[in-house]
Amino acid sequence: MKKIYTLFFSIWAFSAWSQPKIDVKKEFEFAAKQYEGMLASHPDITKFPQSTNPDGSPRDMKSSWWCSGFFGGSLWYIYEYTKQDKWKEAADKWTMAVEKEQYNTGTHDLGFMIYCPFGNGYRLTKNEAYKPIMLTGAKSLATRFDPKVGLIKSWNSFKGGYNYPVIIDNMMNLEFLFWAARESGNKELYNLSVTHADNTLKNHYRADNSAYHVICYGPNGEVLAKKNHQGAEDESPWARGQSWGLYGYTVMYRETKDPKYLDFARKIATFLLNHPNLPADKIPYWDYSKPGEERDASAGAIMASALLELSTYGGKDAKLYYDSAVKMLESLSKPPYKAELGKNNHFILQHSVGHKLGNSEIDVPLVYADYYYLEGLLRYDALRKKKK
Template identity: 35%
Template sequence: MSVPLTTAATEPLAARAWPAAPGNAELDLAIGRTLASIDRNLRHFGADFPAPSSTQSVYPAIGNIEWTNGFWTGMLWLAYEVTGAARYREAAEGHVRSFHARQQERHNTNHHDLGFLYSLSCIAAHKLTGSEIAQEAAMGAARLLMERYQARAGIIQAWGDLNDPEQSGRMIIDCNLNLPLLYWAGEQSGDPSFKAAADSHIAAAARHIVRPDGSTFHTFFFDTATGAPRHGKTHQGYSDDSCWARGQAWGISGFPLVYRHNGDARLLDVAKVVANYYLNRLPEDGVSYWDLIFTSGPEERDSSAAAIAACGLLELARNLAQDDPLRAAYEQAAAGMVHVLSERYLITDGAPGSGLLKHAVYHKPNKIGIDECTIWGDYFYFEALVRMTRNWQPYW
């Protein structure tokens, strides 16, 4: 019998009345509004990218410098899949050339978010078009990500100088979404070290980032000399012992996405633990506050966490047995979130450069992007719509 990856118990899922799942007409309307927004922004940004978060709902234009740039390219690939329109493919292929140069020149690549950057841009391009330059760029990014693997701790360091004892040994829950880049690279190259590193990292996340009550630390530190676990800490949450909502959503999404690659069914059990904790702490409309310590009151919501969680719940549900009672519950919750986001959080008449989902939070402690749009929230909202309307194969 296999040893569980986490000692956390799965909370019983509280009863909740979700809105009815969106029908075909509602989903088509939401996709149409999303495409209209992408078209406005495609003309507005040209070869540039939206900044991570908006200012008064409009994204500043930036070059290919941020950890978030892949989300805009991912939206273009989703638009191409949905419509077949050449303008989306041509724009995304221009981005692919930029991403190829970025990894080749090591331009702002000294961090773990290479999966966010290259899965949604270059792996997507390779899967959809067979692009060799995209394949080469993604392989280069995977090799850069492997440089951050700390062998004794068995984790990929998030950011910071690998040789700085004050920064080394830090893993974060977000990195679950970066691991598919390594699994893809292992499959493409036949090199087992990519998969081994990803397997080690996800196991460490399950054991140390997931707390016994099913909540998560944002970050966790290890001693890189001995591999010993040290302590959990927040970076963007309310406090070290609270539960940052977007981090919990990364967990809901990341554990089942990794299961897709390595087939370890224990990851689905971990995902259930994390999902139930999140769902049991939502306010009336199903869109979380920026930290799950808040369930009511004047604190800001984070619509981006809801969009990520919806995608994660749909990925988790599709991997559960038909007779698993949580399968239908997760599908219902995801559909309810998408309905609420479409009805109450969607910007339908934005100016060029504006985002899709209002009322998101980037970094509350640092006072960045509070009650604004975030480009990852927009991406995951579109991904959720695509997941709900077709048998979509993830870029992750």
């Protein structure tokens, strides 16, 4: 009887995981049309698409802005799906537009700025010109690691006089350093990434497995304060920060195969998917403590992409992760989150929140919401085809 049940469950699971719930082809056709409009409206490669201003005009930023790599990265994802040379050419153009940021030692966000465009470009084309740029960028990022503190410094200062703040977002830049460690043979880049992740796990997380946004450290790694910056309160779970952490620790398991990271990623997923304030469409409010307020499509897109990868590592909740991610992508692929063709300043998604407390980017499109949505679609498509 047990064998029959197991066979039945396997057939059911195979069928459930294999059924297409999202028309990936249609969604990439829409994304391509939107981004054709984006390219046409952005002839100046020193102005990077970011969001929409309160008056409805496009909000563009310089290459030194932490989001400058996402547009090129999204263009690479469109090329990956369509295989059309025009997208390869556009992606290369906007990737090279951030080349100079490889020398930027004043930011911890070089993973976003350099690895999202150059990393995807190198993965898809093996263009050797990209490799030294990434290796230089990784070295620049590593200069922000102080071995006495044991973490990569995020900002150079934080309100209250703290001069070694570390934000949960920083987990997202470790993937870049792991790549550079492999390609260069520099084991120190690997080691400092592990040290950063371990200290973040130790100090950034509460007993319920939710993350603080900002931890302020002293010169010897002592915790001086646990603070909020973009969330509602110091003790509230800021939605995008939770998604950054989930994604980051999933990557940590992929890169190290250390089971403690897989275990912790699963704990974060449990917190998020079981949160009483997670809406039925699974696109979170901008802060989990603020039900009824603005949603954050970017937090949903990041979480969906992370959960799809997490589902591939097995365990009793693998199907829950997969199904939840698919639900998120389904929600993002239709109104109100999906824009109308030709609208929304040519961004794909609507209804994200950048920094509500700072009165910045509230209920608007955000370039990184599009990036992780496209990544999620590609991961979903690959998993569905694999399971056929």
